[in-house]
Amino acid sequence: MNKAKTITKADLARINAIVSEYSQQKWAMIPLLQKIQSEFGYIPPQSTPFIARSLGLFPSQVQGVISFYTQLYTQPRGRKIVRVCRGTACHVRGGKTILKLVKQHLGLEEGETTPDFEYTLETVACIGVCALAPNIVFADHVHGHMNPKKVEQLFRNREGRE
Amino acid sequence: MKEDIGLQPITITLDGREVSGYPGMTILELAKESGIDIPTLCHDPQLTSVGACRVCLVEDERNSALLASCVAPIASGMVINTHSPRVIERRKTIVKLMLTSHPDSCLVCDKGNRCQLRQIASDLGIGLVELQRIPQMASIEEVNPFLERDLSKCILCAKCIRACQELVVEGAIDYFQRGFTTIPATLNNLPLESSECTFCGTCVALCPTGALMEKDRIYGGTTKSTTETTCPFCGCGCSICLEVKDNQVVRVIPGKEDPVNHSVLCVRGSYGCDFVNSPDRLLKPLVKGNGNFEELSWGKALELVGTQFQRIKDEYGGDSLALLGSSKCTNEANYLLQRFARCVLGTNNIDNDGRLYNSASRIGLGSSLGFSGTTNYLSDLEQSELILVIGADPSSSAPAVGYAIKRAVKQRGVKLLLIDPRQTRLSLFAHLWLRPEVGTDVALINGLAKVIIDEGLLDEEFVARRTDNFEAFDESLKKYTLEYVEKTTGVTGQEIRTAARLYAKASRAAIVYGTGITQHTTGTDGVGALANLALLTGNIGRKGGGVYALQRKNNGQGACDMGTLPKFLPGYQSVTDAQARGRFEERWGVSLPAEPGLTALEIMEQVKKGKIKGMYIVGENPILSFPNSRLITEILTSLDFLVVQEMFLTETAKLANVVLPAASFAEKEGTFTNFEGRVNRVRKAIKPIGESLPDWEIVVRLAGKMDYPLPFSSLQDVMSEIEELVPSYEAYTDSERQDELAYGETGRTYGRQLLKGFARFSPIEYTPQAGERKSDYPFTLLTGTTLYHFGTGSRSFRSLRLKKFSPEAFVEICESDARKLAITDGEKVKVISAVGEVTTMVKITDTLREGMLFMPVSFPETPVNELFDIILNPETKAPSLKACSVKLEKISLP
Secondary structure, eight states, X not given: OOGGGSOOHHHHHHHHXXXXXXXXXXXXXXXXXXXXXXXHSSOOGGGHHHHHHHHTOOHHHHHHHHHHOTTOOSSOOOSEEEEEEOSHHXXXXXXXXXXXXXXHHHTXXXXXXXXXXXXXXXXXXXXXXXXXXXXXXXXXXXXXXXXXXXXXXXXXXXXXXX | OGGGGTOOOEEEEETTEEEEEOTTOBHHHHHHHTTOOOOOSSOOTTSXXXXXXXTTEEEETTTTEEEETTTOXXXXXXXXXXXXHHHHHXXXXXXXXXXXXXXXXXXXXXXXXXXXXHHHHHXXXXXXXXXXXXXXXXXXXXXXXXXXXXXXXXXXXXXXXXXXXXXXXXXXXXXXXXXXXXXXXXXXXXXXXXXXXXXXOHHHHHOSSTTEEEOSOSSOSOOSEEEEEEOSSBTTOXXXXXXXXXXXXXXXXXXXXXXXXXXXXXXHHHHSGGGGGOTTOXXXXXXXXXXXXXXXXXXXXXXXXXXXXXXXXXXXXXXXXXXXXXXXXXXXXXXXXXXXXXXXXXXXXXXXXXXXXXXXXXXXXXXXXXXXXXXXXXXXXXXXXXXXXXXXOHHHHOXXXXXXXXHXXXXXXXXXXXXXXXOOGGGGGOSEEEOOOTTOXXXXXXXXXXXXXXXXXXXXXXXXXXXEOHHHHHHHXXXXXXXXXXXXXXXXXXHHHHHHHHHHHSSSEEEEEOHHHHTSTTHHHXXXXXXXXXXXXXXXXXXXXXXXXXXXXXXXXXXXXXXXXXXXXXXXXXXXXXHHHHHHHHHHTSOOOOSOOOOHHHHXXXXXTTOOOEEEEESOOHHHHSSOHHHHHHHHHTOSEEEEEESSOXXXXXXXXXXXXXXXXXXXXXXXXXXXXXXXXXXXOSOOSTTOBOHHHHHHHHHHHTTOOOSOSSHHHHHHHHHHHSTTOTTTTOTTOOOGGXXXXXXXXXXXXXXXXXXXXXXXXXXXXXXXXXXXXXXXXXXXOOTTOOTTSTTGGGSHHHHHHSOSOEEEEEHHHHHHTTOOTTOEEEEEOSSOEEEEEEEEEXXXXXXXXXXXXXXXXXXXXXXXXXXXXXXTOOBOOSEEEEEEEEOOOO
């Protein structure tokens, strides 16, 4: 495990603080989980018992909800999320090749995170801008009309900035 | 019943017939009521319906809608078909879809004909699945000895999940992930043994397929008969069904629709009953000659016992004999035993092991409420507003009570006020948890009472009209100021005030207590103080209020009701009361001894002094259950003649001159009375093992040998005499009465008047625990029940699976103390008290505070009772077995 991503006591205290804002409000589970995730990038499994206790649920129930939603993660993720679209339009326009190239550039398979927690690679079914296919969502920005050159540029640029 | 609420019936057409139901009723419920059978897989009347399996679908002819009948409420004008060709076709498809991912292992699957999926498939006439198979691959990975999960057979009906969340309220499992990858899983998908799972077996009993199966069975195959009887372990008295084949108890499943346990057992009930078929069972009477046991025929053995008892009686008088009855044996056996003692041997020296666990309740509650037991039914807890649990870990000692409390908290929003120095499973459910110093309960309870009075939170009307002696009680509380109580108990004044307000302001507040109160030397004081608290707030004679005195053993209540007590004839009629005695003398045709006899530990003392020469111990193992086992061993060895009637050659039986083999609960008829006072039937499921005999029969035969034939030719005769002579057992064998309140009831106080017109406050002073030697013995050792064993372990250690899962005792210590002593987890240490020592394994825990240790009882190899000196409660003569001062020593390696 990367040292930067081990949960510290301070992290747990922060999680507890977030959790206590929503104490005993079962309806608030999803916003609460999202809030933790937005701060930590994922939901540390160690926090499940605290969340459960505070909401009056069993830890297994909280875990059930977390594992149900693809938007919620229990593993640390990269600071930048790369989402390659695999929707029909993107597929027709060569999305498959784009995905292959991104994989090569990052050295990752789908769902994986680089050891320095910089990038996480994901695929999505459709992001709704098929006119720009093939698409990549890079750190919440849509990059349309992707081609091998642009893929290379995208990652070279980013690397250069680091 | 529902008509009373004034709801308008709803009429629908069901399979061409007009039927009426009530708003909120589901189609399935109405169909069931109308005698129409709709198949279901995920539905269970005890669980919330989720409509997960869709097998119960029906069609509404008006709009051709297909509805899952288990979740679809009836609506006026519905025209429902439950078995139309379209419904059958759809139902078939649904079942076929389930079968596509279900392995074809029916031939070797142990679920066999009990599989509901297979049953429904065959009912629907599904021969071939005809769809492409999508096998679910899952490995069986559990290493616990109780249950195994084969998730390839899981149909995701969520019965296990709902049972765990709603009935057991443990929540060990829930759905994990989604779509094809969904499984029921524990937190972090760990094996069950690393989760919160308590192996109660509820999920196994409910699983419709072979996905959850019992593991390590002693016997395979399909059973031939099922007998509904009562669990022989704790005082809850859960109804269990024994599945039997070839005179073997193959499986135990929860009894149906039982008002106590709601079809939920614990690990002991579900998996612990295999002691019945243990190879250790005694098969023939044994007689000791030259230090070795030899088998003897019943005739000769009883002849010998009879002659010896007669000799001792003739030579030294009846009071030179003593008997110990058993809170494990049936009411009938205990009744006969006390009659044998009083009529045949002519002594009142008879007691039972309830002395150790519940005598404080009997006397403490008896003197203030005029009623010596639990005042309300377990199911009433749901109607409480607050439950105060003190000195009890019901999740281990009385699991059905634990479930009921957790259900009340989770589902009814009942507040739990927990008072326990040790963290237990209930701590997580507590609204407020107070952690007093061990043995300071009385001070704390008095402190609560004082706050209630000072803040005017008492029920003045109840106190004025229903109680007396309030002034003296009020006066006695003067000393218990918040400062004093805080200093004594270590609980902050603020917490005491909050707790007192919580308890007093709840309109219906129940108190549940266990051996954490009764087994202290000041046990009666604790019980009395709790009774005061309940009276102060008017919580007696009120549904949802009351006092629940947990019983340790299955028939703790019954053994005392039956008069296996030195001071009382059956039904607590004092032996010194000439009138009461007269009634029994007339009925039994003998004159009865009028002097109260000796209590269990007084008997031991008199044996030591040589006054008592012979003893007859039935179903009890004093060497492991009484304090100071070394001394008790010495005492029992010094007897002229000792007879032990047991299922196994226990530590006590080994010292006997004659051992009589008794039949187990599964081999006899009778009744047990549970802690609520419910009389539950015990039914014969198998023939007695070897030549063992039911206890009652042995006593009758023995009496016959002593030329005092007891006039009983069948158990029914015994029951009739009990009905005639024991108050509140008047019609107890009439168990077919369906009326819920009359279900084997023995007369409770709620809903009626108090039994005596007035309840009485008893001023109670806090006395610090006796025997404190802080510097030499710096730790306070608490003892308690563990979920996986029971009593002295004579039965649970002969249950293969319980023994395998929990083979060894342990001493729990908190991390900082362990660090100070440089002790590591799993290390062997000596626990030493002023009178004895035991060697055991260390378990580091976060459930204890500094200076405290915890050890479970019930481990024959690590007899905790050896650490206790015999310190008796002055009123009950019950020994202290809950807490003592000890030190820990590392075992230095040679």
